[in-house]
Amino acid sequence: MKGSQKPELDMEKTARFLGLSVSRLERLLEKRLLSRNWGKYTNFFRFETSVSGIERGSVLLQKRDGKLDLILGFPKIQRAMLLEPSINNHFSEIDKLIVEEKMNGYNVRVIEDAGKLIAFTRSGHVCPYSTEKVNYLLDLSFFRQYQDLVVHGEMAGPENPYVSKKVYDTQTLDFFVFDIRHKKTGQPLPVKQRRKLASSFGFKQVPFLGEFARKEAAEKIMQIIKKLGEMGHEGVVIKDLDMDLAPIKYTCSQSNCADLEHAFKFYNEVGRDYLYSRVVREGFQTVEWDEDEETMDKRALRLGRSIISPMADSVRRVGKGEKLYDEVTLRFQNPQTLQEFEEYFRRLGIDAIFDQVGYSGGELMVKLQKLNQSTTDKTESMWEGNLW
Amino acid sequence: MKGSQKPELDMEKTARFLGLSVSRLERLLEKRLLSRNWGKYTNFFRFETSVSGIERGSVLLQKRDGKLDLILGFPKIQRAMLLEPSINNHFSEIDKLIVEEKMNGYNVRVIEDAGKLIAFTRSGHVCPYSTEKVNYLLDLSFFRQYQDLVVHGEMAGPENPYVSKKVYDTQTLDFFVFDIRHKKTGQPLPVKQRRKLASSFGFKQVPFLGEFARKEAAEKIMQIIKKLGEMGHEGVVIKDLDMDLAPIKYTCSQSNCADLEHAFKFYNEVGRDYLYSRVVREGFQTVEWDEDEETMDKRALRLGRSIISPMADSVRRVGKGEKLYDEVTLRFQNPQTLQEFEEYFRRLGIDAIFDQVGYSGGELMVKLQKLNQSTTDKTESMWEGNLW
Incomplete structure (x- = not known):
């Protein structure tokens, strides 16, 4: 696996960059807790565990010129169980809150590397399908201009290999920005600055649902949540305008x-x-x-x-003898991306069938069946009279 | 802890009796996987794990005369998810089945030792409360006559420290026989023989719900289950008359x-x-x-x-500021038993308050509150606005 085309990491330099000792870095690589990506993207290393302030899902990037970069994992957003006490407790020191929609898709981080955009999943994998999408959904010039920023977005819509939802304003799959953060520090832009910047590059964003005084927020959010629930949407994220406090989420x-x-x-x-x-x-x-x-x-x-x-x-x-599976339609601009995506699923151990069903508007249409052999087998076994 | 009043085990003899090597036996004792009981019953040793065919919850008993005995754990009864296929598959070789009620209480095994009955819980502990009960609920002469038999029963009713249910024909707590087995082999008596024997000593038994041809059993049991469900009862155990095949259970x-x-x-x-x-x-x-x-x-x-x-x-x-707990009333014939039972709960790590509320018919009435601090604390924390 140590092919010559894979750039070796300079251990001392990398350890210094990450703030780790060389021996710790060596151990992480050895145990594959810092794990090199496969395929086209062997210059990315994924943190499979949290290490001294670098959380799981963070990605170490070795650029062509040998420079290093770190794309921090997206921090888990904590959940309010009781809205009013949570808001008053968590945001006790600020008066105004912003509410944005929490969309139901999958969370990706986008950066530019060697002239192309790359989409990382939450776990730090490069998803070939998402990567192809963001390259035509997002304006590359943003990333050229802001080398230090990571764009965080929800990929949502029906043509979604992970969480297919028809309730959003897209027939296919779209990218909705919900955060823009500095690479190595993870420091987020203030909400309004982020929305303005994203908008100026034509990026779609998660809906802005209002700015409320803290005292009235719980009541307002309850009304919002009831409406979102009826529409089959997921929920909200409640944010400090300055993003100094961590946001919290609440769902329908x-x-x-x-x-x-x-x-x-x-x-x-x-x-x-x-x-x-x-x-x-x-x-x-x-x-x-x-x-x-x-x-x-x-x-x-x-x-x-x-x-x-x-x-x-x-x-x-x-x-009745059927097998259980989940089915979605995906579309690919480049047949090569389909190959990479099939390989990606194989590597992740997802049991799936990809069926090319034709072309639409120059794109390759593919039916993806994700098989659920375990439930199929268990159910068959019950019908055969085995005990639980 | 190695007090002189505790009879030492003869390691060679015990190992031979259990079919283990001496070194294995020593390791089991050392790791407390074979664990000596405390209090009055230091001649009982509990298997905290399954060992070479001796299942978890089995009890090794060293009698006064130095002889050893083994009370096997009660085997887990497997569950049918789909009644008809399960019955046809599991009992494929027999034509007639017996259905008995599965009562909702707790499972105890009773033996006689040194002139007194002892009640073991599923895990092999001597429960002082259950032990007091069985000594006046069950006829000692049975155990004198059948030294090799273990009586298995469900202790059910409202005055139940573990699972309090008001749906059975008792105002307090009663013992319902569902199995009689040979000590060291675990071999059960055939159903009818067991019922006859238990009845001849005046033991209460779990209700007999019918004897059915295998082909009609699923349909009949569905009707039974619907009725039991309406009454708030738990379910049934389906048995081979000869008890050669393991029984299976099904619930409402x-x-x-x-x-x-x-x-x-x-x-x-x-x-x-x-x-x-x-x-x-x-x-x-x-x-x-x-x-x-x-x-x-x-x-x-x-x-x-x-x-x-x-x-x-x-x-x-x-x-509203309340604390969460479960409350049941228990009654004790002997105040000493209450002390032992309080100690028993302490040892098991159950957080409980025992409150003596008076006498009734010569028995000490005690209100037992089992506290659920973890849920109380978590809920308080949510009301204080902490995040999940």
Whole structure:
């Protein structure tokens, strides 16, 4: 694997750049906790664990001229369970808050390297599909002008290999900026400056939902959340204008339930924590919103259905001899990207079938089936009369 | 801890008796995987892990005369997810099945030692409360006559420190035999022989719900389960008359939901697997029973309520400054037993308050509050505006 085309890291220089000892750096590489990317992008190294202030998902980049760069991982946004106390506690020192929409797609970081844009997933992988997209969705001149900035965005829409949603204003897949940060420090731009800058380069952004006095924010956000919920949208992120305080998130019950509904199609693969965390949110929301019995029953029915109904459907399907899978349509400008994306899924261990179904507007249309063999097998086994 | 009153184990003899090497036995004792009981019962040793065919929860007993005995752990009963295929597959070689009720209490094993009955919990601990009970609920002469037999029963009823249920035919706590097995082999008596024997000594038993041809069993059991569910009972155990094949269990949706309803009062302590396993059962049952939309919605509402409603109640209580706990009334014949039981809870790390509230019929009445500090603390923290 140590091919000659892969530039060797200068260990002393890299260790100094990262603020680590050489021996620590060597150990990280040896244990693949700092892991070199494959394929075209062997000059990227992914942090598979958090290391002395560099969080998991951060990417070390060795540029052509030998210079190093670090693209910090996107920090996890903490969740409010009870909106009003959380806002008053977390933002106690500021008076005005901005609310932006939290869109439901996948989180990517975009930088420029050697004249091309590169899209990293949350874990720090280069996603070939996302990378192709951002190269025609985003204006390269921004990145040339602001070499030190990383653009953070949600890739959302139906043609989405990870989280396919039809509720947004795109028929395909689009990139919505929600943050712009400095590379090595992770320092974010203030919200309004970021929105203005992104807008001036024609970038789409997550919707701006309002600027509220802290005292009225919880009430306003409750109204917003109810509307977003009805539309099948996910929720909001509440931000300090200056971005000195970390933002916090809050989501709609309908979105929790939609998550569960999707997950329980493949009930044998549902993370136990994934289920638990979503049901717990319902209990807090119903209390804070002081719901009467009828409203709480609507919530209970929605929650119960979101678990039972997709699962029952899957059990029935397998009973009829079908296999369970998720299907989305993707489109590729370059057939080479499809090849790279297939290889990417193989490397990640995702069991998938790619089926080229034709061309549309010069783009290659591909049906992607993500197979869920584990749930299919478990269900077959139950139909055969095996015990749980 | 190696007090002189504790009889030392003869290592060679014990190893031979258990079919282990002396060095293995020494290691098990050293790592406390074979763990000596405390208090009055230092002649019992509990297997904290499964060892060469001796399952976790088994108890090694050193009798006064130095002889050894082994009370095997009660084997886990596997669960049917789809009743009809499971019955046909698991019991394929036999034509007739017996269905007994699975009662919802806690599982104890009873033996006689030195003239007294001893009740072991599933994990192999001597429970002082259960031990006192069985000494007046069960006829000692049975155990004198059948030294080689272990009586397995469910202790069920409202005055239950572990699982308090008011749905059974007892105002206090009673012992219902569901199995009688040979000590060292674990070999069970055939169902009818066991029922006859237990009855001849006046033991209460789990209800006998019928003897069915295998082909009709699934349909009959579905009817039984629906009735038991309406009564708030737990479910059934399906058995081979000869007990050559292992029994299997099947439970009511209402019982799954009652479990969740109790658990979600203390939402922060709910095992993730506990939640997951219960919701998954609902998906299979609705498919096998071929429910229409309305019936499935009833199920979904029941499931959703069982999670949201107790949790919302707890969040509200803590919001009002209350602490969360579970409360049951227990009664003790001997104040010494109460002391031992308090010590027992302390040793198990259960945070509880025992409050003597008076006498009734010569028995000491005690209110037991099991505190759930973790959920109380977490909820307080949310009300204070901390993030999840």
